Amino acid sequence: MTFTPLPPTRPFGGAGTPTPPRRQRLTPRQIAGGVFATVALTAIVLTSAVLLPPIATGTALLGLSLVVLLRRILFTWTALLFLLAGTIMFIPARLYALPIPLPFALEPYRLTIFIAVVALGFSFLTDRTRRWQPIAFGWPLGIFLATLLVSFIANGTRLVNEGLATTSLSGFFQLGILLSVFFSVRQLLTSERMVMTLLMLLTWSATIVAFFAIVERVFRTNVFLMLGNFLPLMVLREAGEATRAGVNRAYGSAQHPIALAVMLCMMIPIVIYLAKYAVWPRHPINRKIVYGIGTMIIFGGIVAAISRTAVVVMGVMFLVALILRPRIALLLVAFAVPVLILAMAVVPAQVDSMLLSFLDIDSLVASQYTSAGMTGAGRLADLEPAMREVVQFPFFGGGFGSRIVVGDEANGFILDNQVLGILMEAGALGVAGYAVFMLAPVVMLLVYAFRFARELRHASLAFALAISIAGYSSALFFFDAFGFFQSFLVHMMLLAVAAWVYTAAPRKASAEATLDIDAPARGATNAATARARVMRA
Structure with missing residues (x-):
């Protein structure tokens, strides 16, 4: 038996005595x-x-x-991203407010946007390691806002005399709140992991909304109108009803069936992208099955909304994809056809009103000439009275935000046409600025996807985002985009992802850059490597 000698003892305070840990000072x-x-x-x-x-x-x-x-x-920043996206996707705007006595209705989406802005501002002030993330599309947005400001200045005296200056400033404030989502989400997207988290969150949120839209269409029960029974929310107004072909149209968590359909249409290219590049499920076949089911549910939600605007949006997205990436267009058709056949068998009258009505041009045009200037009026019927006002202020409009279309102080009529609304409020200059803001990101993303993207997954994401934004842009002629907050805010979040792709994703060297549609495929890595890199990000 052997004994291990103990180390020699030292007097207290000697050289070998461990010093007690110092108290860490609090940082500013x-x-x-x-x-x-x-x-x-x-x-x-x-x-x-x-x-x-x-x-x-x-x-x-x-x-x-x-x-x-x-x-x-x-x-955590991930939790903040979940809170912001979840509030926008699941709590209907203009329907609920927090039960806090304030001079205005504190709607949940406003509160979450405020929390995001304050949290990011506090972080920039106190965290020296946080850096401003480039937004890529600042110049198109700046041009658009400048045209609105010019319109306000040109009409300033008249707006003050008519008591509309405060209304116009409120319009600027509301637009600023909506646009702040773009800046906030972009600052939260500091890694590819955060980007994929947001895309998956939006995708599955849209899938859940679409599923309950189908439930609403079948059982005439909107679960999103029951949130006040479970959450501390106050109902601001009763939900509206819309019918077509003799049946109720689904609202889901949106303010109107058109807004619901447009939002779901925007998510289709993203779902198809995730079917190949999502980090979950890990197995490629399982992943395609899961996201294939999600795509069919989203298509079902679009059918439940019974919106012809959705047909236009999908038609534009399909046309752009067919010209630039025919294989993706055929994949889109592969998902749409089974749902369409099923819908024609289950709800033939609604499919006829939503899709086949485009084949009857005379009836379609006639339907757009009813009830000019009224709620639910035909869009073509509104053109003549709207253009009479446009002629009075053709270049600068009547002042952005000066039109009131609801309430006792209403001074205008509902247009269901955002482009026409901007033409009336900001004139031809405002329409030009809006066109730059909406179309410049699409062009920039397509150029990046086909010329500068180094990885196939980034080229595919840029292409999917370009298709989604192009589809949303086509819907601006058929609904009031600034008034339907859910679809507009989803557009802002997708635009923030597009800004990340354009500024943070790897690029080819200038000598490698070629404007070739097939170039990304030739220089691509395989999907497994791509997902591994995402997990390490």
């Missing part, structure tokens, strides 16, 4: 965060106790306790 960021958290907690508790009823106060404090307990999960 930690101090500022603690002060902010204390002030915010105190304000929430006092506001709840003074202004809210006991039940609402208990609910607010319970929710606050859960937030504190789950702070390591909730206070």
